[in-house]
Amino acid sequence: MSDTACTATPSSTFTDPRWMVPISLLSMYIIWGSTYLGIRYALASYPPFLLAAIRFAIAGVLLFAVLRLRGFALPTARQWRNAAIVGTLLLAGGNGLVCFAEQTVSSGIAAVAVASMPLFAAVFAGLYGEWPSRGETVGLLLGFVGVVVLNLGAGLSGSPLGAVALIGAAMAWAFGSVWSKKQDMPAGPMNTAAQMLCASVSLTVIALLHGERLPAHPQASATAALAYLIVFGSIVAFSAYLYVLKTVRPALATSYAYVNPPVAVLFGVAVAGEHVGPFDLARMAIILVGVGIITMMRTRKA
Known part of the structure; x- marks a missing residue:
């Protein structure tokens, strides 16, 4: 056997799933977990809403341009319409309301509240005949108890408007996700570019x-945080998510839903000095x- 057959080239190593899957998952966990703190800065x-508008406008234009250069087809008129509806629900309603809430709510608590999104998604799926099973109903009841307890805690009780905004964000993201599954959406990553735009x-x-x-004279740290959200939060992490989604099982690809809240809490405590008490951790759990x-119930059913 020749040396060339035994030695892996740098390019083959770079595309090897044994390396790329863990790197991509780690990128999703850390970057998406840190975006809540990035929003705060x-x-x-x-x-808030202008922050999200700038973030997705720049990220959308960059991603759209790259995809067009790579030969991706333009969405049809119907796909643009559906992308506008879903993008408004997920990014304007979901992310925009998170930005609004983080004016009065800590980044860690915001991440925990948004983690309730799958609970609302399971409920909205019932509108399309996908009623939860007995096991899923147990998860729903337990999760909603956690949401109620979270809203009674010090992190959200002092900001009723912030609490409403976070629950609204989770509901908007959940409904948009469920509704999009039944629609004609742009193909692949063009879907995300169209939604961002x-x-x-x-x-x-x-x-x-x-x-x-x-702002007439924005702080350098605030502009740096915005750049981080554009490049890493909207482009790098999402590219990693797309790679993982087509390479591994869906349960592993969506595991960021469990990891992001603890990561966001740790970033908030370590970097911004946010306080998280034992009761906050219990609510998150x-x-x-x-x-x-x-x-788990949905994965078993699938």
Whole structure:
């Protein structure tokens, strides 16, 4: 056997799933877990809905341009319409409301509240005849108990508007995810690019109606946080997610739903000095156990 047959080239090593899957998963866990803290830093200068609008406009344009250069087809008129609806629900309603809530709620608590999204998704799926099984119902009840207890805790009880915004964000993301499965959406990553572009328009309209304006002299740290959200939070992490989604089982690909909240809490405590007490950790555990039961039941059913 020749040396060339025995030695792996750098390119083959770089594309080897044995290396790329763990690297991609780690990227998703750390980057998406840290975006909640990134939002908090960016909010020091940028208003919430305009922050999200800038983030998805730049990320959407960059991703769309790369995909077009690689030969991806343009979405049809129907696909653009559906992408606009889903993008408005997921990114404008989901991410925009998270940005709004983080003005008064810590990044770690925000991540825990958003982790309730699969609970609402299981309920909305019933609208299309996919009613939860007995095991999923147990997970739903447990998860919603965690959501209620979380809203009674110090992290959200002092900010009723922030609590409503976070629950609204989870519901918007859940309904958009369920509704999109029944629609004609753009193919592959073009779906995300189209949603980002459309959501940036919706977010700009919301920002103008909310009276938001670009800061005259934004802090350097806030602009750096915005750049981090654009490059890493919207492009790098999502690219890693797409790779994992087509390479491994869905249960592993979506495991970020369990890992992101603890990561967000750790970042908030270590970097921003946020306080998380034992009761907050217990509430987070209740929600994540409920989400875990639902996910396991759905994976077994599939």
